[in-house]
Amino acid sequence: MFVVLLRFSANRSQAGAWMAAHKAWLQRGFDEGVFLASGSLQGQGGGAILAWGLDSxxxxxxxxxxxxxxxxIVSAEVVDVALSKADPRLAFLMETRACSTEVSE
Structure with missing residues (x-):
């Protein structure tokens, strides 16, 4: 499982111009089952994504x-988390899933 931190960079002011494309990119990740959750970092520092089911x-x-x-507009910091315990509602995160989702060329 990965936690991705998308931290705003110096080009943050350009976010509005690319927001629709960024949201479409996020939706594709959800549609393909790779992104499990996303949201904003508090303090308007950027965003975060919980990703699962693919390799680094x-x-x-x-x-x-x-x-x-x-x-x-953002720099991506990836934190690779090797879970050792999870609430039963999140037990699926403990499973190993082969990467079946590839990025389109």
Whole structure:
């Protein structure tokens, strides 16, 4: 499982121009079952994504397609979390799932 922190960069003022494309990119991640949750960092510092079911290289390729990353609106920090315990409602996160979602070319 990965926690992705998208922290605003110096080009933050350009976010409005790319917001629709960024939201479409996020939705694709949800539609493909890779993104489980997303939201804003408090204090307007950027955003966060909970990603699951792909390996680090596939996640990096996916992040490189985010219009906010492409246009240097945010920088992406990826935290790889190896879960050892989870609430029963989140037990599926403990499962190993082969990466079946590839980034489109």
């Amino acid at each position: 290289a596939a996640l990096q390729r996916r992040l490189a397609e985010d219009p906010f990353v492409v246009h240097d």
